[in-house]
Amino acid sequence: MNTPALKDWPLWEVFVRSKQGLEHKHCGSLHAADAAQALHMARDVYTRRQEGVSIWVVPSAAITASNPDDKGELFDPAADKIYRHPTFYEIPEEVGHM
């Protein structure tokens, strides 16, 4: 049996979508016994002022994060690839907006 020992309420990460069309954004975390309760509590804690139209809750333990020690290795290679940005290219002014 691999039922996790449920002693304390586990931690959940809360994501809220503020308006139709915008992405869910991480807004905080909370403790809850299960997903249904986590959703309910997220509504009370993070959307008291119509901050959202949709909520996701994810068990914090389910998130795999990049290691801060790998930051250089992971993200530095993008730093010198300025040709990936539109501003790298000079276009004659008469062409107008492109």
Add this chain to the structure above:
Amino acid sequence: MYTQAMDIPDESGKKLAVVAGQSEQEAAFEARIDADGRIEPQDWMPDAYRKTLVRQISQHAHSEVVGMLPEGNWISRAPSLKRKAILIAKVQDEGGHGLYLYSAAETLGTSRDEMIDGLLSGRAKYSSIFNYPTLNWADVGVIGWLVDGAAIMNQIPLCRCSYGPYSRAMIRVCKEESFHQRQGYEALLVMMKGTEAQREMVQDAVNRYWWKCLAMFGPPDADSAHSAQGMRWGIKRISNDDLRQKFIDATVPQAKVLGVTLPDPDLKWNEARGHYDYGQIDWQEFWNTVEGNGPCNKERLATRVKAHKDGQWVRDAAMAHARKQQERAQKEAA
């Protein structure tokens, strides 16, 4: 919110010591602080930085939670349905602020249970302002205007705190806090337009709360044990005395519009300084309350302990329900 207690040492604070000599990690940390960067939970940080933050954020969270009590007492006695709805919303916000802050503290490796235990056992501190009673309805307005006003002054610089989760929690808190101050001030304005007895109630509440609000900013800079290191680390951005002065300068004109007198004969504009001068704060009373001997310390703590005990069956039931659901899902999958 209510962060006066931020500078108040407790058991954990006594062991803080800065170790001489710098490792490579330490140098990287210091460089990030110097560049006004943010420290995130997975980043290396000095032990003393972590401990200071755990102490400060948990004290801040406890203050939000205990802060529900003095006003909560007035929910059932609010003078109208409108004021009752407003007060419920405000008290609910304070509970929410406590939750944001507990979550921020947990990212530093402490657990919710440890923090709650610290509060309920009396080891942890919370803002002393809540150890004073709310005697009449005007107190509720004055808490919104002055206590939350002082809190906002304290909290706005914390939005730029060097620790990412704390600064993000504070941004959320500050957004919600401005309603707290405005509802209090407006409630007082209504009372001031009422009868002579109502005006006297407002003045009486201001008289009782003014000095306690000034003490909320913490001891004078000269006597503030943690301030210098907190400033260095970007945890604290503006000193206790500077924040206190800012609060006084902002509040005097508000008191004038309201039509109340602030109970300080030494309070007057100093042209040369460009600030209001003010009288002596009774620090002995402040420390006496911090040490647990204020008029309501015992009552507040007893109320929290009872609420926690009374809620035990709810927490147990939620756990039992979750366990059952999980077992059922596993049986179905098998």
